[in-house]
Amino acid sequence: MRIAFLSAPEGVEQVELTEPWHAVRDAGHEPVLVSTEPGEIQAFDHLDKADTFPVDEVVGSATAAGFDALVLPGGVANPDALRTDERAVSFVRDFFDRGLPVAAICHAPWTMIEADVVRGRTLTSWPSLRTDLRNAGATWVDERVRVCDQGPGKLVTSRRPDDLKAFCGAFLDVLAERSA
Template sequence: MRIAFLTAPEGVEQVELTEPWKAVADAGHEPVLVSTEPGRVQGFDHLDKADTFPVDEVVGDASADAFGALVLPGGVANPDFLRTDDRAVAFVKGFFEAGLPVAAICHAPWTLVEADVVRGRTLTSWPSLRTDIRNAGGTWVDEQVQVCGAGPNTLVTSRRPDDLKAFCGAFLDALGGA
């Protein structure tokens, strides 16, 4: 199954990209890096530049129909940029409209808030997003991983890099039901 990993050109928390990427690939799926611009995306280790990664597809040319699921890595700048890009927001919304599994970690739920897909859902995130999620009609919980929904229409969320093991496991479980 092709799994989209959506990031901005800069600001993605590298470990929140690379650990789920490895988990997806190790499970036999095909991770695909989607960004708002062609070229490479700049990973970060908190505020320090880390590695760069080649973009496989540009979000304006991509469609949720071409994938089986979506991963939204965090980092503060990454989702803040994505939520201001109409093409990225529409891409994310397309996964929910298609009932496909979505996973978001740390600050990534900001993009979900902008796509207006958290209403009636329970999720977790970096604590500073708590009010944004509640104002968007979601229920925020402080848990290592939160799984909302079942089968293909599953939303998996986590708070921070320390939660990556649980996040990856829950997402792979969701893919098993997709």
């Protein structure tokens, strides 16, 4: 399966990109880094610059039809930038419209709020997004990982880097279920 990882050019929390990336790759799937600009993205370890990663495809050229699932890594700056880019918002919305699995961690649900795809769903996130999610029509819960079956497709969400093991495991279970 081809799995899109969507990131802005700067601000993605590195561990929230790399741990799911390795989990997907190690399970035999093809991770693909999609961004709003070509070249490289700059990852961060909290507020400190970390590594850079090459972009495989650019939003606008890439479409949800070319993928089997989507991962939205967090960091504060990453989803904040993505939610202001209509091409990125449309890309995310298309995964939901197609009923494809989506996994989002930390602040990543901000982009989903902008895409208007959280209404009627139960999910978790970084705690400061609780009010934003409720105002967008979602039910927010404080759980390590939440798999939501409400609406088309499955949505896997987690709160923070400490939840990555549970997040990756739940997402891989959704992918295995989908491919069965």
